[in-house]
Amino acid sequence: MSDGVVERYLGALVEGDWSTFASCLTDDGFTRVGPYGDVYSTKDDYVRFLSDLMPTLRGYEMDVTRVTYTGESRAFAELSETVEVDGTPLRTPECLTFELAGDGRIRRVEVFTQSRAPVRRPGPEAER
Secondary structure, rough: OOOOHHHHHHHHHHHHHHHHHOOOOOOOOOEEEEEOOOOOOHHHHHHHHHHHHHHHHHOOOOEEEEEOOOOOOEEEEEEEEEEEEEEEEEEEEEEEEEEOOOOOEEEEEEEOOOOOOOOOOOOOHOOO
């Protein structure tokens, strides 16, 4: 199994423990794909990105609902992240998928967020 690497990764992210966070990731072949298709293809770039970003997020909170391991090489985390936007907490439900390397560290992370944008439904105008 992975020895709780995903839980350590998430805990270190919240705590800003960048040494522990980095130790959860593979040194070679690491990739992170974000919810908008943004890609970090090295461990160092990804750690730098988050260590710069996280201190700027007002009111940041993470609520982990569940972490599930599916065999030796895959895991996913269901969670929500909250940040303050214009003085109001904004909660975003997410699912993170993880590919685990043979040594148990994280080789790939993909982030999927639940969209809050309104959905346009076709109306009579669309048929004209």
